[in-house]
Amino acid sequence: MEFLSICLISFVFLFSISMILFIMGINFLMNEYSLFIEWEVISLNSSSIVMTFLFDWMSLMFMSFVLLISSLVIYYSKEYMSSDSNINRFIMLVLLFVLSMMLLIISPNLISILLGWDGLGLVSYCLVIYFQNEKSYNAGMLTALSNRIGDVALLLSIAWMLNYGSWNYIFYLELMKDDFSMMIIGGLVMLAAMTKSAQIPFSSWLPAAMAAPTPVSALVHSSTLVTAGVYLLIRFNILLCDTLIGKFLLVISGLTMFMAGMGANFEFDLKKIIALSTLSQLGLMMSILSMGFYKLAFFHLLTHALFKALLFMCAGAIIHNMNNFQDIRYMGGLAIHMPFTSSCFNVANLALCGMPFLAGFYSKDLILEIVSLSYVNMFSFFLYFFSTGLTVCYSFRLVYYSMTGELHSGALNVLNDEGWIMLRGMMGLLVMSIIGGSMLNWLIFPTPFMVCLPNYLKLLTLFVCIVGAIMGYIISNINLYFSNKSLIFYNTSMFLGSMWFMPYISTYGIIYHPLNLGGLIYKGMDQGWSEFFGSQNLYNNLVYYSKGTSFLQNNNLKIYLMFFVFWVIMLIFMMIFV
Numbered sequence: 394m395e396f397l398s399i400c401l402i403s404f405v406f407l408f409s410i411s412m413i414l415f416i417m418g419i420n421f422l423m424n425e426y427s428l429f430i431e432w433e434v435i436s437l438n439s440s441s442i443v444m445t446f447l448f449d450w451m452s453l454m455f456m457s458f459v460l461l462i463s464s465l466v467i468y469y470s471k472e473y474m475s476s477d478s479n480i481n482r483f484i485m486l487v488l489l490f491v492l493s494m495m496l497l498i499i500s501p502n503l504i505s506i507l508l509g510w511d512g513l514g515l516v517s518y519c520l521v522i523y524f525q526n527e528k529s530y531n532a533g534m535l536t537a538l539s540n541r542i543g544d545v546a547l548l549l550s551i552a553w554m555l556n557y558g559s560w561n562y563i564f565y566l567e568l569m570k571d572d573f574s575m576m577i578i579g580g581l582v583m584l585a586a587m588t589k590s591a592q593i594p595f596s597s598w599l600p601a602a603m604a605a606p607t608p609v610s611a612l613v614h615s616s617t618l619v620t621a622g623v624y625l626l627i628r629f630n631i632l633l634c635d636t637l638i639g640k641f642l643l644v645i646s647g648l649t650m651f652m653a654g655m656g657a658n659f660e661f662d663l664k665k666i667i668a669l670s671t672l673s674q675l676g677l678m679m680s681i682l683s684m685g686f687y688k689l690a691f692f693h694l695l696t697h698a699l700f701k702a703l704l705f706m707c708a709g710a711i712i713h714n715m716n717n718f719q720d721i722r723y724m725g726g727l728a729i730h731m732p733f734t735s736s737c738f739n740v741a742n743l744a745l746c747g748m749p750f751l752a753g754f755y756s757k758d759l760i761l762e763i764v765s766l767s768y769v770n771m772f773s774f775f776l777y778f779f780s781t782g783l784t785v786c787y788s789f790r791l792v793y794y795s796m797t798g799e800l801h802s803g804a805l806n807v808l809n810d811e812g813w814i815m816l817r818g819m820m821g822l823l824v825m826s827i828i829g830g831s832m833l834n835w836l837i838f839p840t841p842f843m844v845c846l847p848n849y850l851k852l853l854t855l856f857v858c859i860v861g862a863i864m865g866y867i868i869s870n871i872n873l874y875f876s877n878k879s880l881i882f883y884n885t886s887m888f889l890g891s892m893w894f895m896p897y898i899s900t901y902g903i904i905y906h907p908l909n910l911g912g913l914i915y916k917g918m919d920q921g922w923s924e925f926f927g928s929q930n931l932y933n934n935l936v937y938y939s940k941g942t943s944f945l946q947n948n949n950l951k952i953y954l955m956f957f958v959f960w961v962i963m964l965i966f967m968m969i970f971v
Contacts, residue, residue: 399484400471407464407491411457418453419836426450429501445561447501451691455624456498458695459616462702462822463491469706469818470608473713483523487612490516494617498624501563503551510547510589510621514540517618521605531900532604538904539598543588543622550581566631579632582625583642590622590675592642592649596892597899599672603664607709610664614671615702620694623678627694630687642683647776650676652893654783658790658868659890663708663719666791669892670745671701673784680777681760684767692837693756699829700744700752703822707738710815711795714808721794728796730808735796737819742792744826746785746858752830757781759834761854762844778857785861786868793869 421427428448435442467487474480493512500506514537522533554560556575557568569575586592591599599619603610613619626633626642633639653672660666674697682690711727711734712719728735744751747758764777800808810816888894924930 404468411460415457422450446499472814503560529604532601536598543585546581546584586622586626597896600668611705616698634685646676646679650780657787696752696756700741700826704741723802724795725798726800733810755830755834782857782861786865789865
């Protein structure tokens with residue numbers, strides 16, 4: 394009963410605060426109102442430690458969505474994690490995770506951002522290694538070490554902020570824009586955001602973090618850990634407009650979007666396909682942000698959080714029913730056996746693809762139309778639209794493998810929609826995935842966007858989606874003879890399907906070999922030659938000489954007379970012979 398109560402109390406509490414914050418966010422947005430709160434924690438003589446919080450429509454609305462999703466995820470966990478004996482610890486970790494995210498969202502100060510940032514990194518490590526096995530430990534170490542690079546970049550930017558009078562970056566953004574030397578801070582913050590949001594070359598930790606329990610994946614991939622980098626860059630958006638780091642980020646995020654879309658089409662693990670789709674959408678947010686459209690990036694951040702959390706919840710329900718099988722080749726015919734879960738899964742998938750009038754449509758379609766309208770080169774334009782086609786392609790491939798045909802799993806699997814607690818958690822997000830996009834569109838953009846384009850550009854998004862859907866079906870439905878032809882292009886398939894070899898480079902090139910080399914240097918130098926010639930040798934000599942002096946000091950006059958006679962004889966000897 395204790396675990397039931399902690400789940401229900403957390404759900405009610407977070408959901409209530411979410412609704413209050415959402416109403417406040419709308420109020421702040423309509424009145425163009427911001428609240429800057431300074432709390433003096435301690436004052437000693439003339440020095441004071443002050444905690445600052447920024448409440449504006451963006452932070453309030455984002456906090457509302459994070460709390461809404463986390464409340465439903467905790468409610469969902471009540472049944473999903475019911476067989477876990479450490480359920481209380483799990484709920485506490487999730488609440489700590491949400492608290493760290495809250496701190497990061499409302500901080501206009503780099504120091505308090507670092508507190509939330511490191512809190513996310515630490516708690517995410519604890520959650521990734523929650524199922525204590527070798528795979529989880531490896532994934533946790535990869536996640537932690539990849540994110541440490543960003544933490545160091547953030548620490549360096551804090552050090553560089555000492556050039557100004559305060560760490561409240563929000564006051565200095567305009568100044569930083571004009572001061573070229575201070576663009577270093579922008580570069581460091583961008584590096585931190587790239588590690589947290591898993592852009593190339595730090596992408597390999599995101600699919601590896603799937604070792605965490607599915608409710609955690611739903612939270613991490615929708616509104617917390619991976620979106621922290623995007624949110625931080627939204628706050629620093631002035632530094633990205635028409636600057637070198639903005640152009641660099643556009644290329645990197647475009648390539649991330651393309652790479653993740655390609656990788657998902659070769660993947661067979663259900664959770665990893667959804668993880669790669671998250672990576673693709675993060676690339677989309679980062680790329681539109683680097684072009685200066687921060688409101689669009691924020692809009693897509695919120696809509697994506699809704700349907701991605703629902704997608705992971707449905708995947709969790711499917712994995713639960715499939716006796717913990719995650720390979721989509723073992724699935725099939727789920728639409729017959731699990732109709733409600735399948736319906737939610739398909740709605741979330743269609744929202745991801747940009748199906749008209751679902752949540753994803755309003756943000757994705759607007760982003761692609763703005764890209765068509767903007768002054769952008771052919772390479773970036775190709776990456777935007779081709780990656781959108783790949784998204785639809787892997788989504789339809791996933792639906793084909795899991796929903797249609799016959800069940801390819803064991804005959805003793807009992808598939809049903811009986812988990813009412815899980816289904817209720819999914820229902821809340823199902824409603825938001827349908828109405829969330831239009832609601833946010835009317836709220837965030839009170840004046841509707843009017844994008845005037847020629848017919849062929851206006852219809853290009855729709856055409857790309859239809860072609861992607863057809864290709865996804867054809868690739869899935871292809872017969873065995875033709876699928877074996879892919880063995881001819883084995884190296885290409887291997888390259889595209891393994892995220893451009895990034896997991897191998899990250900684990901062997903960045904973690905394994907450097908740590909191994911560090912171990913050898915430590916053994917050979919710190920515990921070897923430097924010990925022999927350095928401090929240890931000095932210590933041994935000092936001990937040796939101090940023993941000699943103590944021997945002299947602790948003995949009687951005969952010793953000194955003997956030494957005196959010895960030196961006199963030596964002196965006489967030298968006078969005679971020299």
